Every structure is written in structure tokens, then in C-alpha cells.
Amino acid sequence: MNALGNQMFDKLSKELDFPFKRTGSLVVCFSIDEIEILNRLLKQGEENGIEGLRIINKDELKKMEPNLSDDVAAALYAPTAGIVCPYEMTIALAENAVENGVEFKFNTLVMDVKKVSDGFEIKTSEGKIHTRMVINAAGIFADNINNMVSRNNIEIIPRKGEYCLFDKSLGGVISRTIFQIPTKMGKGVLVTPTVDGNLLIGPTALNILDKEDVTTTNEGLEYALNMGKRTLRELPMDKIISSFAGLRAHPVNNDFIIGEAEDAKGFINAAGIESPGLSAAPAIAKTIEDIVVNKIKPNIREDYNPIRKGIPKFREMSNEERENLIKNNPAFGKIVCRCEMITEGEVIDSIKRPLGASTLDGVKRRTRSGMGRCQGGFCTSRIVDILARELNIPITDVTKFGGESRLLTNKNKDGIE
Amino acid sequence: MMEVDVLVIGGGPAGLAAALSVKEEGINNILIIEREDKLGGILNQCIHNGFGLHIFKEELTGPEYAQRFIDRIEENKIPYKLNTMVININKEKIVTAVNSVDGVLEIKAKSIILAMGCRERPRGAINIPGSRCAGIYSAGTAQKFVNIKGYMPGKEVVILGSGDIGLIMARRMTLEGAKVKCVIELMPYSTGLKRNIVQCLDDFNIPLKFSHTVVNIKGKERLQGVTIAKVDENRKPIIGTEEFIPCDTLLLSVGLIPENELTKCAGIKLSKVTSGPEVNESMETEADGIFACGNVLHVHDLVDYVTMESIKAGKSAAEYIKGSRIKNKKAIVVNAQCGVRYTVPQYINPENVKDNIDIRFRVSNLYRDSYICVYFDERLEIKIKKRILTPGEMETVTIRKDVFSKYPQCKNITIKVEGDLNG
Numbered sequence: 074m075n076a077l078g079n080q081m082f083d084k085l086s087k088e089l090d091f092p093f094k095r096t097g098s099l100v101v102c103f104s105i106d107e108i109e110i111l112n113r114l115l116k117q118g119e120e121n122g123i124e125g126l127r128i129i130n131k132d133e134l135k136k137m138e139p140n141l142s143d144d145v146a147a148a149l150y151a152p153t154a155g156i157v158c159p160y161e162m163t164i165a166l167a168e169n170a171v172e173n174g175v176e177f178k179f180n181t182l183v184m185d186v187k188k189v190s191d192g193f194e195i196k197t198s199e200g201k202i203h204t205r206m207v208i209n210a211a212g213i214f215a216d217n218i219n220n221m222v223s224r225n226n227i228e229i230i231p232r233k234g235e236y237c238l239f240d241k242s243l244g245g246v247i248s249r250t251i252f253q254i255p256t257k258m259g260k261g262v263l264v265t266p267t268v269d270g271n272l273l274i275g276p277t278a279l280n281i282l283d284k285e286d287v288t289t290t291n292e293g294l295e296y297a298l299n300m301g302k303r304t305l306r307e308l309p310m311d312k313i314i315s316s317f318a319g320l321r322a323h324p325v326n327n328d329f330i331i332g333e334a335e336d337a338k339g340f341i342n343a344a345g346i347e348s349p350g351l352s353a354a355p356a357i358a359k360t361i362e363d364i365v366v367n368k369i370k371p372n373i374r375e376d377y378n379p380i381r382k383g384i385p386k387f388r389e390m391s392n393e394e395r396e397n398l399i400k401n402n403p404a405f406g407k408i409v410c411r412c413e414m415i416t417e418g419e420v421i422d423s424i425k426r427p428l429g430a431s432t433l434d435g436v437k438r439r440t441r442s443g444m445g446r447c448q449g450g451f452c453t454s455r456i457v458d459i460l461a462r463e464l465n466i467p468i469t470d471v472t473k474f475g476g477e478s479r480l481l482t483n484k485n486k487d488g489i490e
Numbered sequence: 491m492m493e494v495d496v497l498v499i500g501g502g503p504a505g506l507a508a509a510l511s512v513k514e515e516g517i518n519n520i521l522i523i524e525r526e527d528k529l530g531g532i533l534n535q536c537i538h539n540g541f542g543l544h545i546f547k548e549e550l551t552g553p554e555y556a557q558r559f560i561d562r563i564e565e566n567k568i569p570y571k572l573n574t575m576v577i578n579i580n581k582e583k584i585v586t587a588v589n590s591v592d593g594v595l596e597i598k599a600k601s602i603i604l605a606m607g608c609r610e611r612p613r614g615a616i617n618i619p620g621s622r623c624a625g626i627y628s629a630g631t632a633q634k635f636v637n638i639k640g641y642m643p644g645k646e647v648v649i650l651g652s653g654d655i656g657l658i659m660a661r662r663m664t665l666e667g668a669k670v671k672c673v674i675e676l677m678p679y680s681t682g683l684k685r686n687i688v689q690c691l692d693d694f695n696i697p698l699k700f701s702h703t704v705v706n707i708k709g710k711e712r713l714q715g716v717t718i719a720k721v722d723e724n725r726k727p728i729i730g731t732e733e734f735i736p737c738d739t740l741l742l743s744v745g746l747i748p749e750n751e752l753t754k755c756a757g758i759k760l761s762k763v764t765s766g767p768e769v770n771e772s773m774e775t776e777a778d779g780i781f782a783c784g785n786v787l788h789v790h791d792l793v794d795y796v797t798m799e800s801i802k803a804g805k806s807a808a809e810y811i812k813g814s815r816i817k818n819k820k821a822i823v824v825n826a827q828c829g830v831r832y833t834v835p836q837y838i839n840p841e842n843v844k845d846n847i848d849i850r851f852r853v854s855n856l857y858r859d860s861y862i863c864v865y866f867d868e869r870l871e872i873k874i875k876k877r878i879l880t881p882g883e884m885e886t887v888t889i890r891k892d893v894f895s896k897y898p899q900c901k902n903i904t905i906k907v908e909g910d911l912n913g
């Protein structure tokens with residue numbers, strides 16, 4: 074799935090206009106004895122059909138990546154590996170789905186899934202939905218959903234991964250994704266450039282109990298940084314700009330759970346998709362598509378549009394392109410996020426487009442405003458203003474990411490007698 | 491392509507004073523570029539008083555202080571562009587800027603004055619673990635919400651860091667109806683001005699906890715509280731000293747960083763200590779004809795000193811245009827040693843010193859009853875007794891021009907803190 078998915082990214086990223094770069098990756102080892110392990114990984118990779126794999130000695134490695142630690146002994150090089158912006162990819166897919174008629178219901182909790190004669194009845198916090206088929210892509214909650222309808226219970230463990238993000242001035246320190254030798258907890262802490270030119274270190278891997286706990290911890294961040302320091306010759310700690318955590322959906326049986334539930338025909342799982350789930354995603358989708366098409370035998374839609382155009386990226390344009398953009402819409406001449414060079418035009422577009430942003434983090438993930446070295450210090454108040462204006466809501470209703478995550482609580486002097 | 495004699499990047503206190511000083515020297519082809527929608531820079535949100543005691547001998551608010559310069563800019567008809575952001579400077583001193591009206595502007599400048607100011611250190615930079623919920627702001631961001639927009643970021647506040655903006659915001663939030671529970675400082679001393687601790691914390695009974703830090707942040711959507719802990723002498727949290735403080739807002743006042751991304755575009759190296767460019771007695775950077783002043787150079791506590799420094803930068807830029815300035819020859823290197831973190835300027839050409847020169851610096855620790863010593867090569871020339879020296883307050887030593895003539899061969903001036911009298 075990983076190898077297959079990887080090959081689909083060039084076309085997908087072009088059609089949906091999200092950033093993808095084939096940068097290559099290196100699995101480094103720190104002693105000659107470990108080269109044996111690299112050879113095993115090489116063999117395994119070749120069996121999976123991955124092209125261009127080879128073992129690289131220290132001299133060549135240091136030429137390819139001069140900023141690696143002097144302790145590296147050798148590496149396994151995979152030239153086909155690539156990096157994407159995971160949230161831009163997800164948003165691109167969702168926007169394209171809307172374009173093609175998919176309806177999204179947010180803030181809707183699935184409470185029960187029942188098999189009925191002609192399909193399923195889904196009981197949600199917002200009412201009942203009747204459907205012929207269900208695709209379970211509920212991430213770390215996919216076990217709860219599956220277990221509502223199938224007796225073949227599955228169990229998903231939230232596995233926390235913590236990351237540290239570094240300033241763009243360090244983006245050029247390495248040009249490939251650097252792994253260390255994988256452990257039984259997964260591929261380990263990697264050091265990688267991001268598609269936007271930052272340096273990213275992580276993730277850690279720790280099984281936890283709470284499926285909603287995305288807090289970072291002192292121990293986690295310290296571990297990630299220490300592993301990063303092992304890979305790199307130098308890691309300036311004063312260049313960290315942010316840290317964050319996420320949860321992988323780790324299945325107890327250690328493998329992706331993809332396919333129709335045996336005792337609930339029409340209920341299809343895409344569950345336990347932990348790393349390398351992102352690379353495998355397009356291939357998993359194809360597998361599921363085949364099951365659905367086989368079952369429902371739908372007509373091919375003539376008006377299906379595979380193309381989605383992203384928000385114009387002022388920061389990546391030539392001055393001539395910028396000039397034209399501003400002529401057509403002066404809002405693109407007003408830079409609101411100075412660190413990432415994001416214009417008001419981009420922010421407005423992110424709010425107005427299909428499935429547009431309605432929160433500060435929504436705008437951030439669509440435009441990068443607030444993702445730079447000042448971390449929203451200067452642009453937050455501006456984005457809050459634009460959100461209130463474009464959504465026509467009071468400024469105190471603007472949230473960071475929905476719910477009770479309000480950014481401002483009240484007017485000055487409220488509550489003073 | 492537009493051509494100007496002097497381009498000033500930034501319309502805050504530094505840029506305004508520099509531009510006026512250029513104009514006073516008889517240079518007319520000046521342009522100020524400002525990214526905000528009005529001149530004045532960060533002073534516009536500093537509505538408290540205490541500005542101008544040195545320059546105007548009276549106490550002004552931030553906007554009042556700024557207005558005095560804005561009025562003179564208008565009187566002198568010095569051109570400026572608002573809502574305009576510089577996105578590049580190249581080595582030929584061609585500046586690229588963007589706004590909604592002109593689109594992409596290219597401006598060829600004979601001389602450039604860098605006056606972009608600084609930014610606040612964000613949460614990420616100090617890596618506080620925990621939730622990434624709403625309610626965590628840098629103090630300056632909160633100040634903008636309260637003082638410019640009229641909205642409060644929260645009701646129950648903990649402030650991390652005793653920098654001046656944090657102290658000022660402790661008082662502001664209190665006056666606007668919030669409860670400020672405490673100010674937490676990692677170091678055993680404050681990084682803010684003494685007068686701000688008295689007027690902003692003591693007068694409002696707000697506790698200041700030294701040698702403490704925030705070790706965890708709790709809250710799913712909106713902040714619910716922070717865990718603080720005492721730290722040891724290596725600034726590591728001491729296990730067992732944790733204390734949970736319920737609050738809906740955490741303000742960070744944990745340092746300012748000169749904003750020099752454009753300076754780097756021009757190929758100018760930055761000092762590892764100040765994060766700003768190094769300059770000589772004329773506020774000139776290593777790049778010929780590019781000057782710097784204000785917080786882009788090093789972080790100041792008092793705007794009055796920014797103004798003084800900027801007047802000098804403006805004057806030097808004008809002299810550069812007129813060709814009357816003595817070019818860099820063999821400059822004396824100014825060294826910071828023994829408790830002195832850095833100096834500005836870092837180089838001095840004595841020929842360009844008019845009557846005297848102020849060397850500004852910060853110390854790296856708290857010193858009582860000690861001396862600031864200035865050495866010309868090996869010879870001790872100036873020794874000033876100081877009852878107290880603290881990292882939070884910028885120090886100045888003034889060297890008269892005639893002292894330089896005593897040491898025509900001098901290569902190094904060294905500034906040290908010496909003789910802690912109490913041992």
C-alpha cells in the first residue's frame with residue numbers, strides 16, 4: 074500500500090494543487106554492525122517494489138548531507154521518498170469532494186450504527202441518516218464505530234507523537250528526510266525539511282489512554298530533541314518556533330484494517346491506519362473505491378472534476394505574478410502575516426472558498442498565517458478582525474478552533490462596578 | 491524604478507527620528523515605508539505614561555510621544571507610504587516593497603536606514619509543554635487587543651516573564667477588570683524596569699514569583715489553568731514544587747528579538763548576542779550606506795534612547811549622501827567582557843566622533859557595589875562606581891573625544907564589570 078500510494082502522489086498533488094516534493098530519504102545507522110540491519114531493510118524494500126534503493130557509505134552520505142552528525146556510519150537511500158503538507162493535502166481532498174457533490178456534516182457525533190435490510194441506519198447527535206454503505210474512516214475512534222455494527226471487534230490504541238518545529242532559517246540544513254533505524258514502536262524520530270522550508274523533528278511514540286489528549290510533554294519534547302541531536306551535527310535550540318502532538322491510530326493487531334466487515338456487508342473499514350498511512354492513503358482509497366463500485370455499480374459521472382485550485386500563494390510568486398494578482402484584487406497587496414508573507418486576499422479566499430475556514434486555526438492551516446517565527450504575535454488580531462468581518466459575527470465569537478476556544482472574552486471594563 | 495537618497499524602513503520611533511534627522515541635514519529625497527496603517531509603530535498601543543523624560547523633560551504616553559514626531563514629519567513634508575511592506579533588500583540597495591495601491595514597488599536607495607523594530611518571543615521558543623488551547627498570548631498581542639480594539643483576551647490572568655510589557659499588561663488588565671493572579675519569572679531577578687515593578691505590580695498587590703516557571707498548560711478548548719514550579723540554579727523545575735493555578739489567560743513576556751530578516755537579505759551578518767547587525771560609531775552596518783537604529787539593533791527599555799540613537803543614524807546617512815563622512819578605516823573594536831553581554835556600537839572610528847560618544851550595553855547578571863571599567867587596550871581609562879547593575883536596565887558610558895586623542899594607536903576598547911565590593 075505504501076509503495077503503491079507513493080506512486081500516486083505526483084498526479085494527485087498536481088490535480089489537487091497541494092505541495093509535494095520528492096526529496097528522497099535516508100535511514101542512517103551509527104555503527105558498522107548496524108549495516109546488516111540496513112541490508113535487511115533494503116531487501117524488504119525491494120521485495121515491496123520500491124525502486125532505486127541502495128546503501129550509501131559514510132563519505133558519500135556526508136557529501137549528500139554535510140550537516141549530519143559525524144557519528145553516522147552508513148545509510149539506506151530511498152530516492153523516491155517524498156514530503157507533503159499533510160493538512161493542505163487533506164483540505165484539498167475535502168474541497169474537491171465538495172466540488173463534486175459530497176456533503177459534509179460537522180459537529181455531528183455518531184451514536185449508533187445499525188444494519189437494516191437495505192443498508193444502515195446511523196443515529197447521530199443531529200438526527201438519523203439512512204445509507205446503503207458506510208466507510209469507517211474514523212481514525213482513533215474507528216474501533217468504536219466498527220464495534221457498533223460488527224461482532225469482529227477491533228481495538229485501536231492512541232499512540233502519541235510529539236514534534237518540534239524549527240525556524241525556516243534551518244530549513245536548508247538537510248535536504249532529505251532522515252530516519253534512524255526503526256524500532257518496534259515504528260519508524261522512530263525523524264528529522265526532515267517540510268515542504269514550506271522549516272525543519273521538523275519527531276515524532277515520539279507513546280501509547281496512551283485518552284483518545285483526545287494531544288498535549289505535549291516535557292519528556293516527549295526532550296526525547297525528540299535528543300534523538301534529533303543524534304542525527305544532526307548541530308541543532309540550535311533557540312530556533313524552535315513551535316511544538317505539537319498528534320495521535321496515530323495504532324491497531325492492536327499491528328496491521329491496517331481495510332475492507333468489508335464479514336458480518337456487516339456494506340460496512341467498510343479503513344481503520345488502524347498508522348504510519349505510513351499518509352503515503353498509503355491514495356492506494357487505500359483505490360481499494361475501497363473498488364469495493365464500493367463493485368457493490369453499487371454506479372454510473373460514471375460525466376461532470377466529475379478531478380481538478381481543485383488552491384489559494385494563490387503570494388510568497389511563492391514572481392514579482393510579475395504578484396503585480397498581476399494585486400491589480401485584479403488589491404487585497405493581495407496587503408500583507409497581514411509578515412513572517413510567512415500571507416496577504417489579506419489569501420485570508421479572505423480561505424474563508425470564502427468551499428468548506429471555508431471559520432476559525433483562526435482554520436485560516437492558519439489553509440494559508441500559513443501565524444505559522445511563522447512570531448507564531449501569530451502580530452497577525453492574530455488582524456485575522457480575528459477579518460474573520461469577524463467576513464463571517465459577519467461579533468469579534469468575541471471568533472474562536473481558535475471552534476467550541477469554547479474563544480479568543481476574546483469580553484469588552485474592556487465589563488463586570489466592573 | 492523609483493530612486494531616493496535615503497529610504498527609511500519602519501515608521502516607528504526609530505524610523506521617524508532618523509528621517510527627521512536626515513531632513514535637518516538638508517537631504518530632501520527621503521521615503522519612509524511603514525507596514526501598519528499609521529505612523530508611530532508600537533508606541534500607538536503603549537497608552538501608559540513614562541515616555542519622553544530624557545528627550546522632552548516631561549512625561550508623555552506612547553501615542554503622545556509618537557505624535558510629536560509625526561507632526562514634525564508632516565510639517566517637514568517628509569513622504570511616507572503606509573500599509574506597505576518591504577519584502578526584500580538586495581546588495582545593490584534595491585528595495586522591493588508591496589502594497590495594494592502601487593502593487594510591487596522597486597526602489598533604488600543611495601542609503602538605507604533599518605528601523606524595523608523587534609518581535610516577541612513566542613510560546614514555542616521556550617517550549618512550554620501542555621495543551622495548545624485558546625487563551626495564550628504574547629503580552630504585546632494582548633496589549634493590542636485591549637488598547638487598540640477595546641477587547642479583553644480573558645478574565646483571570648497569569649503572566650509568565652517580568653519583561654516590561656508583561657508588567658505593564660498586569661496593570662492594564664487589572665484596570666480593565668481582569669484578575670491578575672501572579673507574575674512568574676524564571677530568573678532570580680526581574681528583566682523589567684524597577685519603576686514598572688513598583689507601579690504595575692506592587693501598587694496593585696500582584697505577586698511576583700522569582701525563580702519559577704510554567705511547566706504545564708491545561709485546557710481542552712479554552713485555557714483552564716497552568717502548573718507552575720520553582721526552578722533550581724540551572725533553571726530546571728524542582729520536582730515536588732508544582733502548584734496549579736486556575737486561569738483562563740496566560741500572557742507571555744519572555745523576551746524580544748530584533749527583527750532582522752531583511753537585514754539578512756542584504757547580506758549583513760547578525761550578532762549572536764543582540765540578534766541585530768553590528769554597527770560602528772555612526773550606526774552604520776558592515777554594508778556600505780546601510781544604517782540601523784532602535785530595537786532592530788538591540789532591545790531598548792526607554793524610547794528616549796531609541797530616539798537619540800536614531801538621530802545619529804539619520805545624521806550619518808545624510809553625511810554619507812553628502813560624502814562628508816570619513817570612511818571606515820581602521821576602527822577600534824569595542825569588546826564586552828566580564829559581565830558585560832554586548833555593546834552598541836561594536837566599532838568606533840575616532841575621526842567620526844564629534845564631541846563624545848555613548849556606548850550602550852547590558853550586563854549579564856545582577857551586580858551590587860561594583861565598577862564599570864573602560865580599558866583602552868591595556869590601560870584603564872574610565873572607572874564608574876555603580877550601586878546596582880541589572881540585566882533589565884541598559885547602561886551607558888560616555889567617552890569624550892579628547893580621550894581618543896590620548897590613545898592614537900588604540901586597537902581595542904574593553905568594557906568590564908569589576909570589583910563586587912561585597913565580594
